[in-house]
Structures are given as C-alpha cells and as structure tokens.
Amino acid sequence: MPIATPxxxxxxxxxxxxxxxxxxxxxxxxxxxxxxxxxxxxxxGSDGIVQVSTGGAEYLSGPTVKDxxxxxxxxxxxxxxxxxxxxxxxxxxxxxxxxxxxxGFVRPLLAASQEHKDAxxxxxxxxxxxxxxxxxxxxxLEIAKELLALAAGADIxxxxxxxxxxxxxxxxxxxxxxxxxxxxxxxxxTVEALGLGEQGRYMAALTFGNVHGVYKPGNVKLRxxxxxxxxxxxxxxxxxxxxxxxxxxxxxxxxxxxxxxxSDAVDFGVVKMNVDTDTQYAFTxxxxxxxxxxxxxxxKVDGEVGNKKQYDPRAWGKEAEAAMxxxxxxxxxxxxxxxxxxxx
Numbered sequence: 001m002p003i004a005t006p007x008x009x010x011x012x013x014x015x016x017x018x019x020x021x022x023x024x025x026x027x028x029x030x031x032x033x034x035x036x037x038x039x040x041x042x043x044x045g046s047d048g049i050v051q052v053s054t055g056g057a058e059y060l061s062g063p064t065v066k067d068x069x070x071x072x073x074x075x076x077x078x079x080x081x082x083x084x085x086x087x088x089x090x091x092x093x094x095x096x097x098x099x100x101x102x103x104g105f106v107r108p109l110l111a112a113s114q115e116h117k118d119a120x121x122x123x124x125x126x127x128x129x130x131x132x133x134x135x136x137x138x139x140x141l142e143i144a145k146e147l148l149a150l151a152a153g154a155d156i157x158x159x160x161x162x163x164x165x166x167x168x169x170x171x172x173x174x175x176x177x178x179x180x181x182x183x184x185x186x187x188x189x190t191v192e193a194l195g196l197g198e199q200g201r202y203m204a205a206l207t208f209g210n211v212h213g214v215y216k217p218g219n220v221k222l223r224x225x226x227x228x229x230x231x232x233x234x235x236x237x238x239x240x241x242x243x244x245x246x247x248x249x250x251x252x253x254x255x256x257x258x259x260x261x262x263s264d265a266v267d268f269g270v271v272k273m274n275v276d277t278d279t280q281y282a283f284t285x286x287x288x289x290x291x292x293x294x295x296x297x298x299x300k301v302d303g304e305v306g307n308k309k310q311y312d313p314r315a316w317g318k319e320a321e322a323a324m325x326x327x328x329x330x331x332x333x334x335x336x337x338x339x340x341x342x343x344x
Contacts, residue, residue: 001343003080004047004091006155009126010201011342012047012089013248016271021336022251025049025093026328027276029056031078033283036321040328042086046337048328049272050079051093054101068105073112076124088341091126093159095274098131099143106130106147114154122155127203129159137162137186141193144202152200159250160194162186163207181226182206184233187247191234196242203248203272206230208265210253222261227268245269262334275331282327286319
C-alpha cells in the first residue's frame with residue numbers, strides 16, 4: 001500500500017484506541033532496517049509506524065554529510081516506493097527533537113510537508129515529535145502550541161513529551177528520578193494549552209517511569225496507573241465527550257517492561273510504543289553469529305581469497321533483516337496490533 005494518508009493515519013490511531021491496542025513505532029537508520037520494519041509489520045498483519053531520530057536522520061544523509069533534513073527526506077522517498085509492495089499501512093514519523101534542533105529538523109520538515117501538501121495533497125511525514133522535556137513545562141507547551149498550528153496546517157499530527165524519559169538516546173541523557181513521572185496537573189496544563197483536537201491533533205508522551213536503554217525487567221519502576229490518573233483528571237474537568245481516554249498516549253523507553261506493564265499502558269490509552277533498543281540488538285546479533293560461523297569465508301585468512309558469496313553484504317544482511325522483522329512481529333503481538341490491519 002502507499003504510505004498512510006493523513007486520513008488513514010487518523011483512522012489507525014482511532015482504531016487502536018477503540019480496540020485497546022497500540023502500534024510499535026520502529027526506529028530505522030538505513031534501507032535495510034526500514035525493509036525489516038515494513039516486513040515485520042506485514043508478517044504480523046499489523047499497520048505500523050516507522051520513525052527516524054535526529055541521529056538516525058544524520059546517518060541516513062551520509063556519515064560525512066550529517067544533514068538531518070536530507071536524511072529524513074531520503075528515507076521518506078525510499079519508504080514511499082518500497083511500502084507500495086506490502087499489504088499494510090505504514091506511517092512516517094520523526095522521533096525526539098529537542099529545542100536546539102528544531103530549526104534544523106522539525107521546522108524545515110514541516111515546511112517541506114506543507115509544500116508537498118499544497119502541490120500533491122498529502123504531507124511527507126504523518127507525524128513529528130517535539131521533545132520539550134528539557135525545558136520548563138510552560139515553555140514546552142508554548143513551543144508545542146506554535147508547532148501544533150504548523151502541523152495542523154499541513155495535516156500532520158504532533159507528538160509532545162510531557163515529563164522526562166530517563167536514560168540516554170542519541171546523546172540526550174536524563175537522570176532517573178522523580179521527574180520521570182508526569183502529574184495530572186501536567187496533563188491538565190497540556191490540554192489547557194493544546195486543547196482536545198480543536199487546535200489540531202496531537203499525541204502525548206506522558207512519562208510514568210520510562211527509561212531509554214537496556215534494562216532487565218524489574219530494574220525500571222514503571223507506574224502505568226499514572227496514565228489513568230491523568231486521563232481521569234482530564235475527563236473530570238472537561239467531560240467525557242472525547243471518551244474516557246481523551247489523550248492519545250505514547251510509550252517511550254519500554255525496554256525491560258513486563259507484559260503486564262505494557263498491557264496496562266495500552267488499556268489506559270497508549271496507541272504508539274517506541275521500539276528501538278530491542279530491534280537494534282535483533283538486527284545486529286545474527287550478523288555477529290554469521291561472521292563467527294563464516295570466519296574464514298568473510299576474511300582473506302592466511303593469504304587465501306575468502307568466499308565472495310559469504311562476504312557479500314546481502315548474505316548477512318538477509319539474516320539481520322529476518323531477525324529484526326521477527327522481533328517486530330513479537331512487538332505487534334505484545335501490543336495486540338497483530339492481525340488488525342484494515343486493507344485500504
């Protein structure tokens with residue numbers, strides 16, 4: 001199918017909320033990982049979200065170029081072509097963008113999407129994330145309001161982060177402390193600033209102990225009930241016209257989460273869960289195994305010529321893509337999106 005239109009993307013999120021499931025949002029950094037992500041969604045029978053971070057976008061542009069906009073647009077162009085051959089809907093998203101990178105990442109991409117929409121009727125990306133967790137909430141929401149207006153004009157959904165995700169991702173590091181827990185007051189301030197859809201649609205990454213990186217189950221103290229408390233506070237103040245779960249929520253930093261924690265978060269309104277660390281390992285692990293197993297073939301050992309069929313990047317690349325796709329199928333099953341794709 002073609003990349004999801006704004007209408008299809010909104011329908012994806014609506015169906016997820018109504019059906020109490022969520023989509024994995026898979027970070028990609030290359031054509032190989034993009035192909036693996038789309039393959040995984042197709043094998044799971046799930047629509048899905050593919051996203052690129054600031055660091056991933058730099059890498060995609062070429063390691064000596066390091067231009068986030070170039071890398072993002074290149075990924076989107078490639079995705080538009082390859083996604084046509086799969087029977088699921090794929091939405092394109094950009095991940096964490098802090099304040100100091102807005103002018104070199106999200107703002108020019110919003111402008112590019114507005115131009116594309118004016119010319120062809122649809123934006124390039126379906127959603128963008130503004131990560132204002134490093135600035136005071138008032139400033140975070142002030143910038144979010146400005147970006148939401150731009151996004152709405154281009155028929156794009158904005159994602160905002162209200163609270164702080166601990167750990168480190170793409171050079172952005174946060175301590176693991178009480179700031180990892182969004183309060184109902186924070187959620188109410190968000191709705192007061194951004195509305196409940198009348199100013200444009202947005203998703204909110206409310207934090208409930210989330211931490212980026214690699215952690216075993218039990219090491220991260222997640223409190224998914226915070227999400228319900230925030231949703232309930234909004235309903236108590238604004239009514240239930242938007243349902244009992246008025247906010248579309250996003251789950252960041254989920255590595256090491258238990259199945260019950262993930263299930264609870266989805267039940268409380270999570271419609272998108274970022275998956276990066278686990279798929280990075282799933283992609284790299286079979287490459288390591290392949291190289292160790294085929295040591296004498298991939299290297300010209302003791303003056304020999306090696307085995308061209310074994311050091312051809314396609315040989316180990318296929319194994320890496322298959323393993324990453326399998327991990328995405330598992331993510332779809334855990335988030336209950338497997339088998340939910342509605343063919344356009």
